[in-house]
Amino acid sequence: xxxxxxxxxxxxxxxxxxxxxxxxxxxxxxxxxxxxxxxxxxxxxxxxxxxxxxxxxxxxxxxxxxxxxxxxxxxxxxxxxxxxxxxxxxxxxxxxxxxxxxxxxxxxxxxxxxxxxxxxxxxxxxxxxxxxxxxxxxxxxxxxxxxxxxxxxxxxxxxxxxxxxxxxxxxxxxxxxxxxxxxxxxxxxxxxxxxxxxxxxxxxxxxxxxxxxxxxxxxxxxxxxxxxxxxxxxxxxxxxxxxxxxxxxxxxxxxxxxxxxxxxxxxxxxxxxxxxxxxxxxxxxxxxxxxxxxxxxxxxxxxxxx
Amino acid sequence: xxxxxxxxxxxxxxxxxxxxxxxxxxxxxxxxxxxxxxxxxxxxxxxxxxxxxxxxxxxxxxxxxxxxxxxxxxxxxxxxxxxxxxxxxxxxxxxxxxxxxxxxxxxxxxxxxxxxxxxxxxxxxxxxxxxxxxxxxxxxxxxxxxxxxxxxxxxxxxxxxxxxxxxxxxxxxxxxxxxxxxxxxxxxxxxxxxxxxxxxxxxxxxxxxxxxxxxxxxxxxxxxxxxxxxxxxxxxxxxxxxxxxxxxxxxxxxxxxxxxxxxxxxxxxxxxxxxxxxxxxxxxxxxxxxxxxxxxxxxxxxxxxxxxxxxxxxxxxxxxxxxxxxxxxxxxxxxxxxxxxxxxxxxxxxxxxxx
Numbered sequence: 001x002x003x004x005x006x007x008x009x010x011x012x013x014x015x016x017x018x019x020x021x022x023x024x025x026x027x028x029x030x031x032x033x034x035x036x037x038x039x040x041x042x043x044x045x046x047x048x049x050x051x052x053x054x055x056x057x058x059x060x061x062x063x064x065x066x067x068x069x070x071x072x073x074x075x076x077x078x079x080x081x082x083x084x085x086x087x088x089x090x091x092x093x094x095x096x097x098x099x100x101x102x103x104x105x106x107x108x109x110x111x112x113x114x115x116x117x118x119x120x121x122x123x124x125x126x127x128x129x130x131x132x133x134x135x136x137x138x139x140x141x142x143x144x145x146x147x148x149x150x151x152x153x154x155x156x157x158x159x160x161x162x163x164x165x166x167x168x169x170x171x172x173x174x175x176x177x178x179x180x181x182x183x184x185x186x187x188x189x190x191x192x193x194x195x196x197x198x199x200x201x202x203x204x205x206x207x208x209x210x211x212x213x214x215x216x217x218x219x220x221x222x223x224x225x226x227x228x229x230x231x232x233x234x235x236x237x238x239x240x241x242x243x244x245x246x247x248x249x250x251x252x253x254x255x256x257x258x259x260x261x262x263x264x265x266x267x268x269x270x271x272x273x274x275x276x277x278x279x280x281x282x283x284x285x286x287x288x289x290x291x292x293x294x295x296x297x298x299x300x301x302x303x304x305x306x
Numbered sequence: 307x308x309x310x311x312x313x314x315x316x317x318x319x320x321x322x323x324x325x326x327x328x329x330x331x332x333x334x335x336x337x338x339x340x341x342x343x344x345x346x347x348x349x350x351x352x353x354x355x356x357x358x359x360x361x362x363x364x365x366x367x368x369x370x371x372x373x374x375x376x377x378x379x380x381x382x383x384x385x386x387x388x389x390x391x392x393x394x395x396x397x398x399x400x401x402x403x404x405x406x407x408x409x410x411x412x413x414x415x416x417x418x419x420x421x422x423x424x425x426x427x428x429x430x431x432x433x434x435x436x437x438x439x440x441x442x443x444x445x446x447x448x449x450x451x452x453x454x455x456x457x458x459x460x461x462x463x464x465x466x467x468x469x470x471x472x473x474x475x476x477x478x479x480x481x482x483x484x485x486x487x488x489x490x491x492x493x494x495x496x497x498x499x500x501x502x503x504x505x506x507x508x509x510x511x512x513x514x515x516x517x518x519x520x521x522x523x524x525x526x527x528x529x530x531x532x533x534x535x536x537x538x539x540x541x542x543x544x545x546x547x548x549x550x551x552x553x554x555x556x557x558x559x560x561x562x563x564x565x566x567x568x569x570x571x572x573x574x575x576x577x578x579x580x581x582x583x584x585x586x587x588x589x590x591x592x593x594x595x596x597x598x599x600x601x602x603x604x605x606x607x608x609x610x611x612x613x614x615x616x617x618x619x620x621x622x623x624x625x626x627x628x629x630x631x632x633x634x635x636x637x638x639x640x641x642x643x644x645x646x647x648x649x650x651x652x653x654x655x656x657x658x659x660x661x
Contacts, residue, residue, distance in 0.1 A: 036453070040637075076641060079645075080641060080644050080645060084644065084645045084647075084648040085648060085651075086644035086645070086647060086648065087644070089392060089453070090595060090640065090644055091641070091644055093394060093591060093640070094592070094637050094640035094641050094644065095637070097588060097592070097633055097636050097637045097640070098633070098634060098636070098637020098638065098640075098641065099637075100630075100633055101630045101631070101632070101633025101634035101635075101636065101637055102630075102634055102637075104628060104630030104633065105628050105630040105631055105634060107630075108628040108630070215630075219461070220457070220458070220461050223454060223457050223458070226454060227454045227458075230451065230454075264469050264473060266465040266466070266468050266469035266472075267465075267469070269465055270461070270462045270465045270466075273458040273459075273461045273462050273465075274458075274462065276454065276458050277444075277450075277454075277455050277458050277459075280444075280450050280451060280454055280455065281444055281448050281450050284444075284448055284449045284450040284451065285448055285449060287449055290449075
């Protein structure tokens, strides 16, 4: 039972940064823009949030600092991709490299100093129920924020006019422009939102998950989030399920290492990356499913005709 | 006064050449602003970053030594990028190339055989090719995005390296450091002068530059791949197979990166350790773009990128700044290049005043 509980709660926690980053990227891609720089934005968010806690700022401020740092870094991508109409692959890659440099540079100032992790909530009565309490009511607030973000984004995308406009722009920016929607402005907002969410995911890593700064601590989580969006065929519920699947894989691998399973720890550590490849292969073979949900203008630069 | 951005009737050939130069100069400017913001005299800091490292013969040797893998890998990557094949896992292909070459060097039965070095070269190239063949197969046959697969394989390659140097290949005489034994002398490239590290592997890069030029500018397959990249529909109409471009593009990058990894262990490193590359595989992506995916442009941008690595080390030693500043400069350089490229296709026109 204890092991089950450890795996369950561990999975939920490990999935949280992926949920933030992948849901953010989902919104970006739904608007027809492909930002490959999630890894860099997460690192920037992680480093700035850690820096805020390290400098004695209160936790909510630190979380906001991480999120805003992520959004600020995404703005660089936004200007290049949306105003300068650059190749979105190249601009995203540049952001990934730049973000890893900025975060490592900032990270030198706090070295390997430990900080106090984000507190977990304690609800009277609910948190104390056996099994149910630890399973659902003893996480830190960001875990609940991630789940709330899932519901909010699902509702926004499929139940509001704003969501419909966003999806229309992703399918056909030309048509949306002709109808009179400000395509570029909405895409900017989507990119900024993606940066905000990636920054939150990064902040979660450095101040809640492993309250410690390690250079390149995202270790590919940004890229895995990118894969999750494809895996989810651009649908929010599947993003959530996919994030839990990968979170579970991370935790099983850590549990395996802790139990001393007789395989090299490097092999266990490689599992999430291998799983990403396998999952991508399985999904990508269904060309029709992909084509059905794929935002038709994804990664195609658009400039409103004058 | 009002300005308007408008499309040029023809893409500007001048801007195509000028953009990388403008981007490099603006990167210098951004760098001096960054140094000033950090409280350093920008002139001194830029001197320490870009000029001082080249002030000695050793500096020049290190400059070429670092430029060589960057140029070699960028040449391989450019072949793929021209066809819109996005191999961004050259770092992983470099690592497996280094692993395979070291395996041959350490375990070949006769450590003095003159066959070792050529066999290591072959092993490095084949390992890089094999590692790149996975994403090529998955993209060509399974429609799987090569960006994510090449990246995931990079993480897996560095875990494989970590396992080898911590486990089965760890040097029993190595005081428990995670590293392999040193390669035999016959498995090392000869330095030009034993006081410096620059070695004969640089000729491989020279040959690669020439072959890349031949392929991209003088071969029919290279032409077909460029058409596929620039106008996929036209290429399909003409009957150029996409899968041929995918395979060629990825395998060229894999071979180049594998050879670069081999040349690193058989040159400056002499053995495997958990960290064998300061990010050459990633930096080479930027080198390829800044070099306009052209073999000779890549030589120039590789020299620039190598200087960024040297400068990062120099300011780390001299000013105590983290060498991560190199990656910041790399990012800024690519950002500015992409922004400058806009002016190949667009121009800013001043609008006449009228009421």
